[in-house]
Amino acid sequence: MYSTHRFSHKHILGLADLSVEDMGLILQTAESFKEISTRAIKKVPTLRGKTIVNLFFEPSTRTRLSFEVAAKRMSADTFNISGSGSSTVKGETLIDTARNLDAMNPDCIILRHSRSGSPRLLADHIDASVINAGDGTHEHPSQGLLDLMTVKEAKGTISGLKIAIIGDIAHSRVAHSNIIGFSKMGATVAVAGPATLIPPGVEEMGATVCGSVAKAVEDADVIMALRIQKERQHDPLLPSLREYANFFGVSQKLVGAAKPDAIIMHPGPINRGVELDPKIADGSRSVILDQVTNGVAVRMALIYLIMGGD
Amino acid sequence: MVAPLLLKNGRVIDPANGLDGIRDLLLVEGKIAAVTLPGEVDGPAGVETLDLAGKWVVPGLIDMHVHLREPGQEHKETIETGTLAAAAGGFTAVACMPNTKPVNDNEAVTQLILAKAAARGSARVYPVGAISSGSRGEALAEYGEMKQAGVVAVTDDGLPVVNSQLMRRALEYAGNHELLVISHAEEPTLSQNGAMNDGALATRLGLRGIPHVAEEIMVYRDLALAQYTGRPIHIAHVSTRESVDLIRRAKAKGVAVTAETAPHYFTLTEAAVDQYNTRAKMNPPLRRQADVDAIRQGLRDGTLDAIATDHAPHSELDKDVEFDLAANGIIGLETAVPLTLRLVREGILEAGGMIALLSVNPARILGVGGGALSVGAVADVTVIDPEKEFVYGPEAVHSKSVNSPFLGWQFKGKAVLTILAGRVTYSDFPG
Numbered sequence: 001m002y003s004t005h006r007f008s009h010k011h012i013l014g015l016a017d018l019s020v021e022d023m024g025l026i027l028q029t030a031e032s033f034k035e036i037s038t039r040a041i042k043k044v045p046t047l048r049g050k051t052i053v054n055l056f057f058e059p060s061t062r063t064r065l066s067f068e069v070a071a072k073r074m075s076a077d078t079f080n081i082s083g084s085g086s087s088t089v090k091g092e093t094l095i096d097t098a099r100n101l102d103a104m105n106p107d108c109i110i111l112r113h114s115r116s117g118s119p120r121l122l123a124d125h126i127d128a129s130v131i132n133a134g135d136g137t138h139e140h141p142s143q144g145l146l147d148l149m150t151v152k153e154a155k156g157t158i159s160g161l162k163i164a165i166i167g168d169i170a171h172s173r174v175a176h177s178n179i180i181g182f183s184k185m186g187a188t189v190a191v192a193g194p195a196t197l198i199p200p201g202v203e204e205m206g207a208t209v210c211g212s213v214a215k216a217v218e219d220a221d222v223i224m225a226l227r228i229q230k231e232r233q234h235d236p237l238l239p240s241l242r243e244y245a246n247f248f249g250v251s252q253k254l255v256g257a258a259k260p261d262a263i264i265m266h267p268g269p270i271n272r273g274v275e276l277d278p279k280i281a282d283g284s285r286s287v288i289l290d291q292v293t294n295g296v297a298v299r300m301a302l303i304y305l306i307m308g309g310d
Numbered sequence: 311m312v313a314p315l316l317l318k319n320g321r322v323i324d325p326a327n328g329l330d331g332i333r334d335l336l337l338v339e340g341k342i343a344a345v346t347l348p349g350e351v352d353g354p355a356g357v358e359t360l361d362l363a364g365k366w367v368v369p370g371l372i373d374m375h376v377h378l379r380e381p382g383q384e385h386k387e388t389i390e391t392g393t394l395a396a397a398a399g400g401f402t403a404v405a406c407m408p409n410t411k412p413v414n415d416n417e418a419v420t421q422l423i424l425a426k427a428a429a430r431g432s433a434r435v436y437p438v439g440a441i442s443s444g445s446r447g448e449a450l451a452e453y454g455e456m457k458q459a460g461v462v463a464v465t466d467d468g469l470p471v472v473n474s475q476l477m478r479r480a481l482e483y484a485g486n487h488e489l490l491v492i493s494h495a496e497e498p499t500l501s502q503n504g505a506m507n508d509g510a511l512a513t514r515l516g517l518r519g520i521p522h523v524a525e526e527i528m529v530y531r532d533l534a535l536a537q538y539t540g541r542p543i544h545i546a547h548v549s550t551r552e553s554v555d556l557i558r559r560a561k562a563k564g565v566a567v568t569a570e571t572a573p574h575y576f577t578l579t580e581a582a583v584d585q586y587n588t589r590a591k592m593n594p595p596l597r598r599q600a601d602v603d604a605i606r607q608g609l610r611d612g613t614l615d616a617i618a619t620d621h622a623p624h625s626e627l628d629k630d631v632e633f634d635l636a637a638n639g640i641i642g643l644e645t646a647v648p649l650t651l652r653l654v655r656e657g658i659l660e661a662g663g664m665i666a667l668l669s670v671n672p673a674r675i676l677g678v679g680g681g682a683l684s685v686g687a688v689a690d691v692t693v694i695d696p697e698k699e700f701v702y703g704p705e706a707v708h709s710k711s712v713n714s715p716f717l718g719w720q721f722k723g724k725a726v727l728t729i730l731a732g733r734v735t736y737s738d739f740p741g
Contacts, residue, residue, distance in 0.1 A: 016514070093631055115632035116516030117586035136634070138516025173516060200519065201510020235502070 007305040011123045011130040014139035015180040023185060027149050029301035030294065036073055037296055047074040050307060053101055056112040056133070057083040062268055062292065063133050063142070067110050070299035076107075094118060095125045102126040107307060111135070129306045137171050142302060143267055144177030146295040148185060150287050151222055153294070154263050159186030164216040164258070165207070166192055166250055167226030167275050170199040174267040175226055179207045192216035193226075193248055196237040213248055220258040224265040225250040225276040241274050250276050255285070263287045312732035314338045316353045320362030320693065324369060325666040326682035335367055337689040340732035345685055360727075360739070362693055368665045369681045370402025370690030370730065373643060374672040375467075375492075375546055375570060375618035378404070378435070381422060382411025387623035387710045389426040392643075393433040395621070395709035397735035399643040400725025402690040403434035404621075405676060408445065409468040415440035415451040417459035424460050432735040434690075436462045436678055441480045441491065447472050450483055457487040462676045465492035467546060470528055472498060477532065481541040490676065492544045495528035495553070496594065505634050507580040507595040515586065517633060520595050522550040529553045533560040533567055542566035544675055547620050549575045549594040551604035558613040568675045569608075570616040573642060573649035574715070576605045582715050588629045588636035590715040592622070606658050609667060616672040617664075619646050623711035641709045644702070648721035651696055655722075693727035693739065700724060 005021040015023070036044055052071045056064050064080065071078045081101075092100075094113070101109060108129040111119050116136030123130040134140040152158050163182045169175045169191050182189050183206025191202060192210040203209060210216035217223055228244055238244050255262065264276075264286045272278045281288060315337045322333040322345065329345075336344040336353045344351045353359070373396065379387040387395075389406075396404050406423065408414035414423065420437045427435035439461035440451045445468070453464060464484055471477040471493070484491050501524040506512050508519025529545055533556060536543035548554060548571045557569045574592065579599055582590035590596060608614040622639025629636050650668065653659045659667070673681030680690055699722050704712045728736040 093627075095630060113632070115634045117633045120586050121630075121632060136516045137518075170513075176514075176516065199513040200508055201513045204510040205514055 009306060011119070012141050012302055012306060013119045013123060013130065013132045015141050015144050015177045015184070016139065020184055023145065023148065023181060026145055026298065026301050026305060027152060029305060030145070030149055030297040033300040033304070034294070034297040036300070037293070042073055043075060044073065045075045046304060047071070047076040047307060050076040050108070051106040052076045052078045052108045052110065052303065053106045054078060054080045054110050055101065056081065058112050058114050058134070060112050060133070062295070063112065066292070066295040067133060067299050070296050071303055073296070074300055074303060076303065094121060098122045098126050102128055108303060131302055131306065134173055136173065137176070138173055139177045140173040141177050142295070142299055143174045144181040145302070146291055146298040147178055147224070147265060147267070148181050149294045149298055150265065150291045151263070153290070154287055155221060158182065161187040161221040162219060163187050163189045163222045163224065164192070164220040165189060165224045165226065166213055166216060166248065168197040168228055169193055169202060169207070169226070170197045171229065172226045176205065178224065179205045183207070190216040190220065194238060194244070213254060214257055217254050217257045220262055222263055222265060223250055223255060223258055227267065227269065228271055228275050241271070245274050249274060250280060252277055252280060255280060265291060267291070312340045314354055314357045315729070315732065316351070316357045316359040317367055317691070317693070318359055318361050319348050320365045320367035322367045322683060323661050323665045324683040325662045326369070326670040327684060329683070330662050333367070335683065335691065337691065337729065337732045340689050342683055342685055342687050342689050345683060364695070364697065365726065366661065366694040366696060368692050368694060369669040369683050370692050370728070371400045371647070371668045372403040372672040372681060373401045373619050373621065373646065374405045374616055374676055375572070376404045376406055376621040376643065377409065377623065377639070378406040379623055380410065380426065381419065386625050386628070389423065389435065390430040391708065391710040392621070392623070393427065393431040393435065395641070395643040395707070397432040397728045397730070398708040398725070399645070400647050400692040400694060400728055401433055401643060402692065402728060402730045402735070403436060403678070403680060405436040405438050405462060407465065407467045408438055408440040413440050413445045414438070414461070415443050415445065415456070417455045420456055420459035420461055433730060436676060438463045438465055438467070438492065440464060441466045441471055442476060445469055447476060450476070450479060453484060453487045453489055457489055461489065462678055463490040463492050463544070465494060465546065467492065467494045470494050470496040470498055474531060474535070478535050478539060481535055481539040481543065485541050488677070490542060490544055492546050493528065493532040494546050495525050495532060497524045497527045500524035500527070504595070505591065506583050507597050509580070509598070511580050511584065515584070520593070522552060522597060522601070525550050525594050526552040526556060529556050533557070533565055536567055537563070537565045542568070545569040547572050547575070547594060547618070548605065548608070548614060549597050549601060551601045554604045554608040554613055558608065561613065568615040569613070570618040570672070571605050571609065571614050572618060572620045573646050574640060576602055576609065576653065577649050578715060586633040587715065588631070588633055589640065589713050589717070591633065591636050591638055592640055593638040606653065609653065610658050615667070616675060617646065617650055617667045618672065619643055621709070623709055624713045625711055629713050639713070641707070641711055641714050644708060645714065645716050645721070647694060647725050648723050649716070651723035689729060689732040691729040692725055694723065695726045696723040698722070698724050698726060
């Protein structure tokens with residue numbers, strides 16, 4: 001149904017920049033690429049001769065590996081640069097680092113950075129395409145897209161569903177991309193968590209803020225628990241992880257308030273027993289590992305589409 | 311010896327003397343020799359005469375809040391370039407904030423600033439000293455020594471005085487030396503090195519927000535301390551609706567408070583930082599329309615006493631980086647007149663009100679003289695062409711830095727002639 005839509009974006013900086021048609025085309029492309037990863041020879045020559053740089057200034061296992069696997073399955077050459085191994089520790093600015101990389105003519109730079117907006121800064125100063133692999137507390141568009149894909153796969157549709165996102169909405173770029181993506185695609189997004197972790201004006205991104213977790217989960221088709229980051233010490237956001245688990249963790253009782261066929265999602269890595277009961281994480285409703293599988297397909301689609309494939 | 315100058319047929323706007331009318335102004339030996347009805351003064355034989363019909367002739371403008379960056383950050387601005395920018399913006403005097411490197415918390419730095427200003431300045435420079443030693447917020451700086459060297463006020467601007475007892479003592483002790491205390495009102499445990507105004511846009515951009523209460527809590531504290539100590543306080547760069555309201559109520563109660571705002575706070579909203587535009591990043595941050603409206607009202611009803619630019623030059627090194635890491639502040643000296651003229655054209659300010667906010671009011675707040683076109687006074691005079699249209703491009707900037715969110719704006723009205731003690735420091739005339 002989206003086959004006539006042409007993808008015209010050079011960069012993927014956030015779902016806020018993408019139209020419903022763009023996201024539909026990405027999902028459709030990802031669905032068609034998913035099969036490649038199930039073959040005995042998991043490689044197609046589509047992007048042979050293309051160069052992709054993974055520029056990761058924050059530690060990441062899942063996302064970096066997923067992008068690398070995606071690129072390699074399309075036969076692109078990939079190079080990984082991590083924060084500690086880069087020249088930024090020698091005082092080089094992000095723009096200088098990027099320009100130096102750009103001088104080696106990569107086709108695409110995939111950037112993970114702790115500062116919101118840094119992919120935009122990069123895109124404004126180099127010729128290569130930029131894919132945002134997570135910037136600060138702004139967006140994580142490939143994660144949002146793989147979550148859309150996973151829900152569409154499980155439910156057949158996105159429009160009309162109720163998506164409950166529970167936890168640290170304020171500091172979660174995953175939550176931000178999901179709120180934007182799911183609401184654009186016609187779902188209702190209910191968010192809940194400690195009031196200290198609900199950011200001001202999140203309604204304007206498309207979310208409905210619920211006063212209680214139970215209210216958010218009620219009749220939901222999808223429950224997404226977010227990682228609670230233990231390392232945020234500067235701001236008194238929570239009394240304890242124990243109290244968080246007791247009052248805001250996704251428990252079996254809570255899941256009972258959702259629709260009987262509700263699925264459970266988590267962007268990982270999970271703090272087991274904090275934001276998510278381990279029995280639920282490993283239970284039959286969990287699609288957490290499907291998210292990871294779909295992540296490769298979505299990233300193959302993103303790389304393919306921004307390099308002009310159609 | 312300065313050549314005499316006869317400024318004919320201009321609209322002389324001199325709020326200190328209650329004058330707004332077509333007059334001739336004769337400047338002789340760096341002083342105002344006569345202010346007369348047109349044609350009533352001839353001046354000495356061969357006097358240079360300028361016909362200023364259609365122009366405004368006003369007291370030399372005074373910006374009570376600028377950062378000249380010297381000593382220590384001369385790659386951003388120097389006293390020479392900063393005062394050149396001041397002259398180009400119509401200012402004949404600036405008060406420079408103490409957050410230089412080293413901090414101006416002693417007579418040596420004050421003397422250095424004044425010596426450089428005397429040697430290479432295009433405007434009067436009034437140094438402002440630090441409230442606390444090193445602006446570290448711990449111990450009082452040596453106000454007496456700094457006052458003798460020439461400071462006109464004290465502030466830790468750029469940083470709030472977190473310790474309330476220190477602020478109280480600063481107010482008390484500044485009284486011994488007749489120094490004004492200027493408050494940079496910010497509660498840092500709330501602002502937390504935030505990057506922009508708190509709210510929906512900050513959430514969408516993933517930037518840490520600075521809630522407006524971070525300013526208002528400190529405004530209230532400093533008003534309370536001023537009332538308690540019976541000492542005057544000046545609130546710098548007011549940016550929020552509630553701050554305006556707090557100041558208005560304090561004035562009604564008789565608290566000795568004065569306050570300034572900057573042109574960007576009555577012109578722009580937080581929307582200017584969208585797309586991570588570091589040229590609109592500043593502290594306090596740009597707020598919302600309701601705040602902009604309240605600041606305009608505060609200027610109109612006299613709650614806010616002065617317009618000061620908070621001219622804060624930064625190089626590309628400081629601005630072309632990740633938004634979180636970008637330096638706070640914008641240059642403002644060369645856009646203050648055109649931006650404030652917009653308020654006059656919108657009917658928010660009268661011409662006389664605008665000029666008072668930019669001249670006699672800051673002069674009185676700082677106790678520095680100037681700001682009036684009285685016969686016998688030093689001839690600091692600015693000529694404004696309210697109709698002159700121009701595009702504010704980087705090539706036209708006299709400041710050493712070009713960090714302005716107004717680059718590319720089409721403006722109407724600017725300073726076309728700036729005269730410091732009878733000498734022309736800037737001319738875009740007849741232009």
